[in-house]
Amino acid sequence: MGACLKGGTGGMAKDQMEAWSHFLSKINAKLTYPELITMARSLKGLQRDADMFPGDAAIIRTKIALLGNYNLSFLPSPLEVYLAQHHVQVDLFLGDFANYKQDLLSSDSALYAFCPHIIILLLDHHSIYLWPAMYASHAEVQDVADRQIQVWVALWEKVRGECSASIIQTNIALPCERPLGHYEARTEWSATHYLRKLNQLLAERAPSHVHILDAEHLSGILGKLSWFDEPTWYNTRQSLGFSAVPTLTRSLASMIAALLGKSRKCLVLDLDNTLWGGVVGDVGVEGLRLGKGDAVGEAFIDFQHYIRQLKERGVILAVCSKNNPEIARAPFESHPEMVLKLDDFSAFVANWDDKATNLRRIALQLNVGLDSLVFMDDNPAERALVRRYVAAITVPELPEDPALFRRVLDEGGYFEIATLSKEDLVRTSYYLAERKRQEQAAIAPDVNEFLESLEMVCTCGPFDEMNLQRIVQLINKTNQWNLTTQRLTEGEVGDRMADPSYFTLWVRNRDCFGDNGLIAVLIAREQKATLEVETWLMSCRVINRGIEDFIFNELLDEARRRGTSSVEGTYRPTRKNTIMRLFYENLGFERLVTEEDGTTRWRLHLSRDVCHRPNHIARGGSREDEGRTGEVNSDDSYSDT
Amino acid sequence: MIHIQIHERLTKVFREIFEDASLEVKDEYNAKDIPGWDSLAHVNLTIAIEEEFGIRFLTAEIASFACVGDVKKVIQERTKV
Numbered sequence: 121m122g123a124c125l126k127g128g129t130g131g132m133a134k135d136q137m138e139a140w141s142h143f144l145s146k147i148n149a150k151l152t153y154p155e156l157i158t159m160a161r162s163l164k165g166l167q168r169d170a171d172m173f174p175g176d177a178a179i180i181r182t183k184i185a186l187l188g189n190y191n192l193s194f195l196p197s198p199l200e201v202y203l204a205q206h207h208v209q210v211d212l213f214l215g216d217f218a219n220y221k222q223d224l225l226s227s228d229s230a231l232y233a234f235c236p237h238i239i240i241l242l243l244d245h246h247s248i249y250l251w252p253a254m255y256a257s258h259a260e261v262q263d264v265a266d267r268q269i270q271v272w273v274a275l276w277e278k279v280r281g282e283c284s285a286s287i288i289q290t291n292i293a294l295p296c297e298r299p300l301g302h303y304e305a306r307t308e309w310s311a312t313h314y315l316r317k318l319n320q321l322l323a324e325r326a327p328s329h330v331h332i333l334d335a336e337h338l339s340g341i342l343g344k345l346s347w348f349d350e351p352t353w354y355n356t357r358q359s360l361g362f363s364a365v366p367t368l369t370r371s372l373a374s375m376i377a378a379l380l381g382k383s384r385k386c387l388v389l390d391l392d393n394t395l396w397g398g399v400v401g402d403v404g405v406e407g408l409r410l411g412k413g414d415a416v417g418e419a420f421i422d423f424q425h426y427i428r429q430l431k432e433r434g435v436i437l438a439v440c441s442k443n444n445p446e447i448a449r450a451p452f453e454s455h456p457e458m459v460l461k462l463d464d465f466s467a468f469v470a471n472w473d474d475k476a477t478n479l480r481r482i483a484l485q486l487n488v489g490l491d492s493l494v495f496m497d498d499n500p501a502e503r504a505l506v507r508r509y510v511a512a513i514t515v516p517e518l519p520e521d522p523a524l525f526r527r528v529l530d531e532g533g534y535f536e537i538a539t540l541s542k543e544d545l546v547r548t549s550y551y552l553a554e555r556k557r558q559e560q561a562a563i564a565p566d567v568n569e570f571l572e573s574l575e576m577v578c579t580c581g582p583f584d585e586m587n588l589q590r591i592v593q594l595i596n597k598t599n600q601w602n603l604t605t606q607r608l609t610e611g612e613v614g615d616r617m618a619d620p621s622y623f624t625l626w627v628r629n630r631d632c633f634g635d636n637g638l639i640a641v642l643i644a645r646e647q648k649a650t651l652e653v654e655t656w657l658m659s660c661r662v663i664n665r666g667i668e669d670f671i672f673n674e675l676l677d678e679a680r681r682r683g684t685s686s687v688e689g690t691y692r693p694t695r696k697n698t699i700m701r702l703f704y705e706n707l708g709f710e711r712l713v714t715e716e717d718g719t720t721r722w723r724l725h726l727s728r729d730v731c732h733r734p735n736h737i738a739r740g741g742s743r744e745d746e747g748r749t750g751e752v753n754s755d756d757s758y759s760d761t
Numbered sequence: 762m763i764h765i766q767i768h769e770r771l772t773k774v775f776r777e778i779f780e781d782a783s784l785e786v787k788d789e790y791n792a793k794d795i796p797g798w799d800s801l802a803h804v805n806l807t808i809a810i811e812e813e814f815g816i817r818f819l820t821a822e823i824a825s826f827a828c829v830g831d832v833k834k835v836i837q838e839r840t841k842v
Contacts, residue, residue, distance in 0.1 A: 154809045158777060193801055351820045355804070362808050 136169055141511040147205045148517060149370060149531055153198065153362040156369075160197035163204055180208050180380050180607070185231055185285070187215035187223060188242030191357040195242075198365055202373035205514075206382045207491060217357065224275045232282050237609060238379060239279060240372065241289040244335075244359045245315060248292065252309040261308045261317070269321045276330050284611025286538075287330045288375055291319040293339035296348055328589070329610050331538055333375055335368070342367045374533035380607065381597030384514060384534040385488050386436040387427065388479060390497035391448055391470075395460070396420050397522065401447050411457030419523040424459035426526045431464050434544030435535050436486060436551060438467035440478045440495065445470040466551035475502050476509035486551065487660040489599060489696060494534045496525070539589045546637070550661055553634040560633075568736070571665060574631040577740035578670050583617040583624040590638045591626055594657060599696040602657040603689065603703065621646050623678045627671060629662055629737075636662055640671055644678070644687075650723070651679040653689040666735035672707060673732045686725050693718040707733075762840040767814075767833055774809045778802060788830035814840060 143166060146159065186192050186199075196212050203210060213234040215223050220241070223231040231239075250268045252261045272289070279287060292315050298304045304312035319336055326332055339347035342364055349361025360368060377383055392399045397409025397416045409417045431437050437460075441448050448470035452462045462468065467482045475497070483490050490512040497503055503515045516532050518525060537544070557574070564570035583591055592610045599605065608616075616622045627640040639662045643655040653675070658667060679687050689704050701720075705711065708730070709722035724730065768786075776784045779797050792798040798806075810832065811817055816839045826832055 152812065154805070154812050157805055157809075161780065194804065351817075351823075354820050355823050 136166075137511065139166060139169075141507060144205060144511060145507055147201060149366070151201075151366050153194075153365045156198040156201050156366060159201045163201055167209065180382060181210070182208060182237045182376075182380060183211045183213070183235060184376065185213040185215065185234060185236035185239045186242070187220040187231070187239060188217055188244075189220060189247035190242070190244055190353075190359045191217050192242060194356070194358060194362070194365060195369055198369040199372060202370045203376060206373060206377035206380075208373075208377060208380060208382060210376075221275065225278055227282055235283060236285045238376060239285045239287045240376075241275075241287060242335075242368075243290055243292060245292050245295050245311070246359060248315070248318070251311070252314055254309060256309040258308055261314060265314065265317050265321055268318060269325055272322070273325065276327060280327075280329060280611065284609045284615060285329075286379055286609050286611070288333055288372070288379070289322075289326070289330055290333045290335035291322050293335045293344070293347060296344045328539070331375060331379065333371060338367055338371055339364070371533060374536040375538070378536040378538045379596075381593070382491075383536050384435075384494045385492040386438055386466075386482075386486060386494070387430060387529075387535075388438045388440045388482060388493055388495045389427070390495075390499070390502065391439060391441040391443065391451075393498040393522070394496055394518075394525075395424060396451060396455075396458075400451055401443060405450050405455050408451060408455065410451070410455060416522060417457075419521075419525075421457060421459060423522065423526045423529075426529065428459055428464065430535060431548055433537075433540065434547040436488070436548060437465045438482045438486065439465050439469060440475055440482060440497075441470045442472055442475070443470040464548070466548060474505065476506050479506060479510055479513060487600070487663075494529075494532070496529065498522070539593065546635075549634065550636060553636075554661060556633050557631075571736040574633070574665070574736070576629060576631045576665060576667075576737045578627055578629050578667060578737050579740045580625055580627045580671075580674060583613065583626060587626050587638055588613065588617075591641055594638070594641050594659060595655065598657040598659065599694070600660050600699060601663055602655075602694075602697050603653070603700050604655055604692045605694050605697060606655050606692075608655075616643055623651060623675075623682075625671070625674055625678075627667065627674075629665075629667060630740075640667060642671055642675065644675065646682055646684060649684050650686045650688050651675070651682060651684045653687065656689070666737060668703075669733035669735040670737045670739075673735075676726075676730065676732065679726055684726070686723050688712075688721065688723045691720045691722070762814075762837065764833070764837065767836050767840075770813055771810065771829070771833065771836070774806065774813050778806050778809055786829055788833065789828055791828045810836070816840065 143159070143162060151159070186195060192214060196214060200210065200212075213231060213236060215231065223229045224239075224241075248268060250264050250271075252264045256264070276287060279285060294312055294315050298310070298312055300307055300310050304310035307313055323332060346361050347364045347367075348359060349364075352361055353359045374383075389395055392401075397420055398407055400408060410420050411417045412421070427437065439448070445468075449462065449468070451458055452460070467485050469478045469482055471478070475495075479493060479495060480490065483493060490510055491514075493512075494514045494516065495503075495506055496516060496518065497506075498518055503517070506513055507515050514532075514534055516528055516534075518528060560573065561570050564573060581587075588610065592608070592613050595606070595608050595613065616624055623642075623644045623646065625640075625642040626638055627642075628638050629636045629640075636659070639659040641655060641657055642653065644651050644653045646652075656671070658671075675687060687709075689709060691700055691704060693701065704720075704722035704724075707724070709724045712721040712723050714720050772784070772786050775786045775795070776782055779795055779802070784795070787794075792803065807818065807823060814836055816836065818835065822835055826835075
């Protein structure tokens with residue numbers, strides 16, 4: 121094993137780290153409710169002993185309110201276990217299930233005093249009190265449904281007015297019982313038909329701060345006969361059976377993680393017996409089991425199709441294989457039924473080093489954290505090695521039968537998203553363009569000539585509705601080039617957008633290899649004759665191109681427009697942003713104070729000799745048509761209705 | 762199942778739920794006798810017992826349990842061969 125096998129343990133004692141990775145390796149979809157209760161207990165112990173997760177994964181703390189119309193008191197412990205898998209720790213507010221509407225509708229409720237970051241609203245069919253009468257006409261059913269939706273709209277608007285929390289609301293799982301039998305499917309006033317309509321309307325009417333957890337889908341996946349459990353309902357007022365609690369809380373955890381920007385970003389795949397059947401080095405391209413006419417070969421084809429769908433919606437793909445590189449590439453180049461092509465992969469590592477080392481390389485190369493990786497390998501020994509040496513990486517347990525790979529990957533919910541923006545759809549093309557940039561950098565005589573040759577153009581503007589989702593996404597997932605790592609909900613960003621004491625700025629960048637999209641965000645607040653930078657971050661795909669100098673110039677111009685005498689900034693260290701430590705110093709700021717946790721505060725007096733910093737970037741677009749330049753538009757948020 | 766087996770397996774479940782490795786469970790015990798036996802622990806206990814013995818209590822049985830001995834009786838009834 122190579123020396124670099126062991127990565128940073130973040131100063132954590134070895135036995136603690138082993139306890140953590142043992143704990144994390146036990147979390148899976150098959151856990152029962154009693155097992156989860158036991159695990160919640162060990163989690164409390166682990167959290168007492170160490171306030172961090174092993175490896176390079178930083179912990180996120182957040183405040184979550186759990187509300188609903190049924191007894192929710194059995195959900196927090198399982199939820200905490202599944203959240204640990206996403207490196208999230210929560211303070212929970214548990215609502216009284218008889219009072220969820222009062223909690224939401226009264227401004228002075230304990231709920232709003234708690235200031236939740238996310239409000240979870242779990243509803244089942246018992247919460248619906250407006251039902252169509254028998255033989256109601258189409259118009260009458262529509263009217264009842266509209267009034268029911270209005271009840272929800274009122275709740276959503278109240279939350280929006282009271283705080284900046286995001287909401288996760290379940291749709292309604294259709295119950296098992298159907299008094300009209302199959303005839304319900306074609307009877308508009310029946311419960312089946314009506315609840316389907318409500319779910320459809322919920323999807324259409326939910327505003328962007330409301331995220332839908334598809335309980336109807338989950339109940340089907342698990343089986344409604346298990347999802348609903350009448351004895352449990354009568355005994356405890358929890359309509360879910362206890363065998364449904366793991367299913368629900370696991371999905372909930374994935375959605376919460378997605379809202380917090382903790383979803384995984386990159387799927388790393390082994391090749392032999394993971395993407396195709398057989399070992400290509402032994403049987404050759406012709407001998408592989410891959411393609412139509414063979415049951416196993418078809419399973420691999422469908423698995424590849426699913427992976428390509430993930431890639432098309434923005435999941436980065438990488439290969440990590442023990443192989444000679446030319447042998448590993450051969451099936452991609454010459455097997456007629458391969459679905460995935462070499463160009464689908466943003467990193468391709470085939471060599472004989474151990475996989476823990478290679479996975480670290482891939483993370484470095486793609487500039488993503490180790491906790492952003494999901495690694496799939498059919499070989500249990502490789503999985504165990506990676507889990508042991510790089511605990512931050514997610515390594516799903518794979519069944520022996522490749523026909524089940526697709527399901528395991530899907531059920532994991534690793535790549536759950538809160539919104540889908542056009543940035544996600546073209547992300548993988550950025551990585552391809554980046555590979556070409558690196559090739560150009562290799563032939564350019566010096567950095568300046570390289571930057572000049574990129575023909576960079578930046579456009580920028582104040583936060584607006586059109587760019588809001590991408591801005592919120594960047595704020596919540598950027599870890600490295602981020603001075604304060606301040607996370608904000610869409611509501612909190614909206615507050616800043618509307619407040620004139622704030623200066624907000626988004627920046628887009630494109631160059632001769634393509635459009636990089638919206639890549640930087642700055643939020644500053646004017647107070648007491650200074651302009652204080654609260655958030656300044658940049659996507660890691662454009663580091664070291666002088667874009668920070670371009671942004672500094674914008675900041676300087678704004679400070680002069682406002683007539684402040686200085687600009688101030690803060691560097692708050694995390695485990696991932698050490699590259700930013702001396703950022704303000706390099707810009708000529710003076711250090712005001714260093715706090716106990718390493719946070720430093722900086723000030724730049726705007727004397728006459730403070731001037732623009734040189735860079736190789738042209739300022740593009742008029743203020744009016746910013747956001748519409750380039751091929752990456754942002755008028756595209758599919759979840760925004 | 763013989764009484765002693767039921768007692769041992771039940772004790773194991775109680776020890777796990779109440780996090781007390783030396784907990785001794787007596788037939789006349791009820792929620793007042795074991796610290797931490799609140800309504801949440803009660804449901805967790807019921808489910809863990811169902812899991813341990815592979816049985817499902819009836820709605821009416823759960824409502825009627827007054828002490829540990831009552832639970833044992835039902836388990837014995839259900840696990841008869």
